[in-house]
Amino acid sequence: MGIVKKFQQMFSTVPMLGWFLGILTAVLIEYFWGYDYISYYLGLPKIPVLFGALIMLKEPLMIPGALAYDLIVYVIPVLAVAKLTSPFTNQGAALLEKLPLWLSAVLHLVFLYAVLHLWAGINDYRVLIVKLTLISIILTVSINVINGYQGEFSCSHPGFMALGAYVSSILTLVLFTNDKIFGTALLPPALAPYCFPIVLVIGGAAAAVGSLAVAIPSFRTRGDYLAIISLAFMFIVKSAIENLHIIGGARGMGGQPDLAPLPVIFIWTTLCIWIIHNFVTSIFGKALNTVRDDEAAAESMTIKTRKTKMTAFMFGAFWAGVAGGLFAHVLTYINPGMFSINRLAEILAMVYFGGLNSIVGSIVGAVSINVLGEALRPLELFKWIIIPLILIFVMIFRPYGLISFTEINTKKLLEAKKHKTKQGVSS
Amino acid sequence: MTPLLSVKDMTHYFGGLRAVHNYNLTIEPRQIFGLIGPNGAGKTTIFNLITGVYTPTEGEIQLENKNIKGLETNEIAAMGLGRTFQNLALWRHMNVLDHIRMAHYSQLDYGLLGAFFNSRACRDQENQVIENAHRLMELFDISKFAGDLVTSLPYGAQRRVEMARAMATRPKVLFLDEPTAGMTPDELVRMIRIIRKVHEDFNVAIFLIEHRMKFVMELCEQIQTLVFGEVIAEGPPEEIQNNPRVIEAYLGKEDMT
Numbered sequence: 020m021g022i023v024k025k026f027q028q029m030f031s032t033v034p035m036l037g038w039f040l041g042i043l044t045a046v047l048i049e050y051f052w053g054y055d056y057i058s059y060y061l062g063l064p065k066i067p068v069l070f071g072a073l074i075m076l077k078e079p080l081m082i083p084g085a086l087a088y089d090l091i092v093y094v095i096p097v098l099a100v101a102k103l104t105s106p107f108t109n110q111g112a113a114l115l116e117k118l119p120l121w122l123s124a125v126l127h128l129v130f131l132y133a134v135l136h137l138w139a140g141i142n143d144y145r146v147l148i149v150k151l152t153l154i155s156i157i158l159t160v161s162i163n164v165i166n167g168y169q170g171e172f173s174c175s176h177p178g179f180m181a182l183g184a185y186v187s188s189i190l191t192l193v194l195f196t197n198d199k200i201f202g203t204a205l206l207p208p209a210l211a212p213y214c215f216p217i218v219l220v221i222g223g224a225a226a227a228v229g230s231l232a233v234a235i236p237s238f239r240t241r242g243d244y245l246a247i248i249s250l251a252f253m254f255i256v257k258s259a260i261e262n263l264h265i266i267g268g269a270r271g272m273g274g275q276p277d278l279a280p281l282p283v284i285f286i287w288t289t290l291c292i293w294i295i296h297n298f299v300t301s302i303f304g305k306a307l308n309t310v311r312d313d314e315a316a317a318e319s320m321t322i323k324t325r326k327t328k329m330t331a332f333m334f335g336a337f338w339a340g341v342a343g344g345l346f347a348h349v350l351t352y353i354n355p356g357m358f359s360i361n362r363l364a365e366i367l368a369m370v371y372f373g374g375l376n377s378i379v380g381s382i383v384g385a386v387s388i389n390v391l392g393e394a395l396r397p398l399e400l401f402k403w404i405i406i407p408l409i410l411i412f413v414m415i416f417r418p419y420g421l422i423s424f425t426e427i428n429t430k431k432l433l434e435a436k437k438h439k440t441k442q443g444v445s446s
Numbered sequence: 447m448t449p450l451l452s453v454k455d456m457t458h459y460f461g462g463l464r465a466v467h468n469y470n471l472t473i474e475p476r477q478i479f480g481l482i483g484p485n486g487a488g489k490t491t492i493f494n495l496i497t498g499v500y501t502p503t504e505g506e507i508q509l510e511n512k513n514i515k516g517l518e519t520n521e522i523a524a525m526g527l528g529r530t531f532q533n534l535a536l537w538r539h540m541n542v543l544d545h546i547r548m549a550h551y552s553q554l555d556y557g558l559l560g561a562f563f564n565s566r567a568c569r570d571q572e573n574q575v576i577e578n579a580h581r582l583m584e585l586f587d588i589s590k591f592a593g594d595l596v597t598s599l600p601y602g603a604q605r606r607v608e609m610a611r612a613m614a615t616r617p618k619v620l621f622l623d624e625p626t627a628g629m630t631p632d633e634l635v636r637m638i639r640i641i642r643k644v645h646e647d648f649n650v651a652i653f654l655i656e657h658r659m660k661f662v663m664e665l666c667e668q669i670q671t672l673v674f675g676e677v678i679a680e681g682p683p684e685e686i687q688n689n690p691r692v693i694e695a696y697l698g699k700e701d702m703t
Contacts, residue, residue: 302572302575303558303561305544306548306551308537311539312536312538313538315531316531317548319519320551320611321615322520323520424539
């Protein structure tokens with residue numbers, strides 16, 4: 020406990036910018052020397068993809084090497100650079116504070132993206148993981164609107180995702196590709212990247228319309244019954260797609276153009292987080308909380324509860340649809356089996372692990388479950404014992420999830436950290 | 447002068463049970479009106495009927511000569527009918543400031559898109575709401591709890607949060623359902639002061655259900671006594687106090703407190 024406190028205090032003066040710089044250094048070290056020198060001398064076959072987790076689990080003999088690699092490439096450079104440059108990065112952060120908050124936030128995001136791009140660019144597998152993780156973030160944050168902020172137990176998120184994925188796939192296949200089923204392209208394929216946002220929005224809108232099938236019953240019922248209705252909706256969507264042979268049925272649908280590179284997904288994810296953050300901190304968004312906590316009181320305080328419920332479902336479903344569209348264009352192949360009970364379990368695990376009623380929690384949940392899922396892949400079946408076990412422990416010790424009921428405070432996150440002399444430690 | 451709130455011949459059945467029978471009510475602007483009666487007489491049911499939680503089987507309800515029967519609760523509330531609840535109905539995961547903020551819901555018009563993209567109108571209106579909320583919290587002496595979860599507040603403060611929240615909806619008539627239930631004598635005196643203050647500062651009429659005779663007799667200008675869904679007596683406090691039917695039905699013995 021004492022060490023952790025000391026550690027925290029030591030790094031409390033590092034602003035967000037400093038951490039970015041530290042990570043950038045680590046990534047640059049890996050980029051230039053990771054393969055040629057470090058992993059070679061440590062006896063590793065190649066650059067460890069996910070911090071060496073895969074190598075460690077496959078070949079236990081490599082554990083010291085992989086750990087040393089993590090230490091040399093990540094831990095030491097990040098901590099050292101973050102700490103040593105903190106006087107300079109604090110000045111930088113102070114300069115950025117003079118800018119409008121949104122501009123400062125955008126600059127930080129650009130920096131973050133650059134680091135992420137560099138890190139992911141070392142290996143194709145990493146790119147895929149990062150893409151799927153970002154999509155998971157959209158899914159988790161959006162289901163948090165329904166299950167966390169609005170307090171329903173909705174199980175239909177994979178259904179919404181499927182609607183978005185299929186509608187946007189059909190659109191891109193019809194418009195921009197020469198497809199066996201849908202014929203020649205109606206528009207020149209060069210236009211595709213520019214029209215893709217519109218396609219995604221249409222996919223999202225389709226999911227939002229579909230969500231009415233769950234939203235309208237929610238006027239009359241809550242809790243378990245709504246959970247069953249939403250589960251039914253998910254299976255209806257899945258079976259409907261399986262039986263529609265024009266869109267491939269159970270065999271699925273492939274050949275989507277690869278319209279979702281990393282920057283596109285990153286932009287959509289930040290857009291999603293920004294909009295949902297604005298929504299849930301506004302009075303219209305907080306109305307979801309009042310409906311969850313006491314509907315009768317909400318009605319008496321002039322809050323339109325039906326409109327609020329409908330908004331929550333349609334809004335959440337919209338983003339699930341967008342995530343589905345991105346997902347389809349990352350994998351360039353989808354089938355109905357992808358949007359079934361397994362996906363639901365994954366999404367629910369992410370949101371309940373991360374924390375209800377919190378965007379930060381959702382991001383943490385999505386990233387940790389995704390990365391954990393990939394890192395534990397060599398364990399095969401045991402992966403599905405370990406992850407649920409972790410989930411059970413989180414539920415026992417923090418029933419609302421790791422980070423619940425907290426909102427992002429952008430200003431505080433990005434501000435320069437003044438050197439505090441024993442502040443708050445005084446007893 | 448037209449009455450602020452008028453109820454004519456309201457009757458309501460729950461299945462075969464007649465909960466309220468031929469109920470009439472006229473509240474003038476700025477009047478403090480009391481409703482008393484034994485447990486199960488139907489007092490809260492009358493509150494719920496007027497505020498639109500249930501729609502009465504028969505009868506008419508008008509607020510400032512506009513029909514409000516059959517409207518949704520939130521519409522009635524937005525037209526100027528605020529209320530508190532018998533058992534506190536607070537939002538347990540929200541802090542005090544948010545409670546007061548939320549009650550401004552009907553006064554906003556920036557729309558959902560404004561909320562999504564944090565438009566200028568949205569920011570301006572939200573800031574105004576926060577300002578107004580702080581004024582209300584000051585008035586009800588709950589400013590020091592602004593950032594706290596309501597569940598962590600002492601009981602009396604929770605009651606005051608509920609009243610502040612009801613006042614934030616800008617009611618013309620305020621319905622108080624047993625505002626002093628479970629309060630200590632100290633808190634009771636304080637509540638009387640607060641209700642007086644609300645009555646003066648906000649120019650509202652008040653319609654309250656109460657069990658404590660001292661409280662009702664001190665505050666109310668007009669009192670109705672309800673027994674088994676029917677009004678058996680109506681009049682100013684002295685009259686009610688001495689009405690033999692009221693004493694018999696409700697107070698039982700003459701040595702009431």
